[in-house]
Amino acid sequence: MTSPIRRLSLDEVLDEFFFSADKPSPDMVLRACEAHPEYREDILEFAALWSAYEASPEVPAADTVEVSEESVSRLQSYVLNQLHELDSGTSTSSQAEAARKAIESLAxxxxxxxxxxxxxxxxxxxxxxxxTKSIVDVPIKVLNDLAAHLDVALGGLQTCLGPELAGAKSYRSKAAPNASSRETWKAAVQSLSLSNEEKQRLLALQQVREGDS
Structure with a gap:
């Protein structure tokens, strides 16, 4: 039976962090925060104290090293911004992947x-x-309603749309358009074999703005 991986304590994480280099760097702090997100604040505080100590002149052991608030703020700002970008990128990627899977299930x-x-x-x-993104100005209402039906994020849906979907294994349509040709919503609707009333209804979708009912 395989033993579960033991979670490192805060002291162990900080020791590992301290002995990994002679002095802390922003990238080093970022890697540590990514590896141990539950200790982000502690790692940031420890790195700030370490940086302040390295930058200060030698002082008697009994004295206390004062940490520059500007130094702490700058380090925290850099690392937190980088973490936010990583989190956002992961979120967007996950949303696009979910949308792609939903689309490829359509048949x-x-x-x-x-x-x-x-x-x-x-x-x-x-x-x-x-x-397949063959239409250059798809009404936002169409995309919103499609995303809601597929139960995916609108941003993820918009990210994964494209000509490559025409060749997806699961996604099928009896009359796939030429992926290289692009047209307006009006032109696409007018080319359909539908009644004038239905065409007018489809054309009117372009007048519905995001947030309208």
Whole structure:
């Protein structure tokens, strides 16, 4: 039976951090915070104290080294900004991957249901053009409704749309458009074999702004 990996204590993490280099660097602090997110504040404080000590002249052992607030703030700001960028990047990547998987599951009945949920009626061809980014000005309402139907983030959906979806293994449409050709929403709607009333309804979707009902 495999023993579970023991979680390091704060003292062990700080010891490991201290003995990893002669003096702390922003990148070193960042790596430590990424490896042990539960101790981020403690690592930042320890690194600031260490940096202040390294920068100060030798003093009697009984004296206390005062930490520059500006130094602490600068170090914390750098590391926290880097961590925020990493967290944001991971979040965006995860959202795009979730959206891609949802899209690649569309086939047959599911594709028709997605088209209807996005307000496109029975036109899977129009949905296909949206998914492969063949239309340059897709109404935001269509994208919002599609994201809601697929239960994915709008940002993730927008990130993964593109011509490459036309070749996805699971995603299928009987009438996939030419991925290299791009057209306006109006042109795409007008090219469909639909009634004038339905075309007008689809064209009107472009007038609905984000946040409108």
């Amino acid at each position: 047959g009945k599911r594709l028709k249901q997605a088209a209807a949920a996005a307000g496109l009626g029975t036109s899977t061809l129009l949905l296909t053009k949206v998914l």
